[in-house]
Amino acid sequence: MRKFGFLILLFLAIAAFLGFCVRWVPADDAAPPPRRAEGDRQAPASGRTDGGERQAPAPAAVGALVIPVEGVPLMALVDSWGDGREEGARAHQAIDIPAPRGTPVVAASAGTVEKLFTSDRGGLTVYIRTVDGQWMHYYAHLDSYADGLAEGQRVAAGQVIGQVGDSGNAGEGNTHLHFAVSRLKAGDRWWQGEPVNPYPLLARAASAR
Numbered sequence: 001m002r003k004f005g006f007l008i009l010l011f012l013a014i015a016a017f018l019g020f021c022v023r024w025v026p027a028d029d030a031a032p033p034p035r036r037a038e039g040d041r042q043a044p045a046s047g048r049t050d051g052g053e054r055q056a057p058a059p060a061a062v063g064a065l066v067i068p069v070e071g072v073p074l075m076a077l078v079d080s081w082g083d084g085r086e087e088g089a090r091a092h093q094a095i096d097i098p099a100p101r102g103t104p105v106v107a108a109s110a111g112t113v114e115k116l117f118t119s120d121r122g123g124l125t126v127y128i129r130t131v132d133g134q135w136m137h138y139y140a141h142l143d144s145y146a147d148g149l150a151e152g153q154r155v156a157a158g159q160v161i162g163q164v165g166d167s168g169n170a171g172e173g174n175t176h177l178h179f180a181v182s183r184l185k186a187g188d189r190w191w192q193g194e195p196v197n198p199y200p201l202l203a204r205a206a207s208a209r
Contacts, residue, residue, distance in 0.1 A: 065201050066157045068139065069097045069164060069177050070104040079199040093195040094138070094180035095202075101143055101175045103164040107155045108137050108179070108202075115190040116151055122178065123167025127190040128155065136193050140178035141170040 067074065080095050107128055114136070115127040122140035126149070129136055143165025155161060166175045181201065182193025 065108040065198070066106060067097075067202055068106055068108040068137075068179050069099045070106055070160070072097055072099060074203060077199065077202060079197070081197040081199055094140075094178050095197075095199050096176045096178055098176040099164045101163070101165055103175075104160045105139055105142060105162045105164055105177055107157055107159045107161050108198075109135070110157045111135075111137070111155060113149060113151050113153045113155060113161075116145065116149065119168060121169050123170065124162070124165065125168075126161055128161070129184070129190070134184055136182045136184055136188075136190060138178075138180040138182070140180070141165055141168050141176060143167065143175075 067077070077095065077097065080092055109128075109130050111128045111130040113126060114129045115125075117125045117127065119125060122138075124140075124142040124145065126139040126142065126145070127136055128139075139162065141164075142162040145162045146160045149161055164175050164177050166172060170176065170178070179198055181196045181198040182188075183196050184193045
């Protein structure tokens, strides 16, 4: 009888041990999480895809502009849109940003250099069409262009495109950037478009950073 009871206890001990082994799985052998469906794949924050390819950054929102004269803070901007010019014969459809001669002028937004042009009024000028094709940015009274700047060239926001000067009708020694923005319709060329006050666009973009 005593031997029979010992066998029962031994049997129960073996059964309990086997049950524990079935339930326990080492952490290193844990099943991997379910694979994400191909359509749900998310790129890491670095902008790289799972294949190691770098994705193009998302384009900036329309109106998200960089102040186009290097080192000029938002508080230094003056809204000169609509001021009289030529004894009131015309309104100023831009803003003027004073700065010393040679101060770098930078692209207010990414885009393509559409035209390098010299005129009596604007002097040495640059026209840049934004990436979305809906806006033209005009930079006037430059002292010089950045080395290698050419029509058809793609530029990034903040890239140096020239230097502040007083060319055209700015007035000798009145060094500043004349910066204008035009909203384009389909098919509009570099000299066309609807003039828009750039001051609120610059102020909104600068205050958002």
